[in-house]
Amino acid sequence: MKNPDGSWRMPPxxxxxxxxxxxxxxxxxxxxxxxxxxWGRVFSLDHFLQRYTGNSLPSPSSS
Structure with a gap:
């Protein structure tokens, strides 16, 4: 990792x-x-929530 000025935080x-x-x-x-x-899969936020929480985003009309 480098500092904002480009110097090393820790030497490689x-x-x-x-x-x-x-x-x-x-x-x-x-x-x-x-x-x-x-590797892996790319999810939309709604698909991610459905897969890992069992819920999806509330629709704008349901609030």
Missing amino acids: PPYPPIHTTESQMNLDDFISMNPAVG
Whole structure:
């Protein structure tokens, strides 16, 4: 992690980063909101609530 001025908060480790000849860095695959990229599933808020709480967002007309 770096400070706002670009200096290191803590120095990086002395060993080289983990990578292969095919892949240098894949963090973007894990944080992508594109359902076709990376691992896992991307949910809308309503689908997320239905899946993990059993409830969905109240409709605007029901308030």
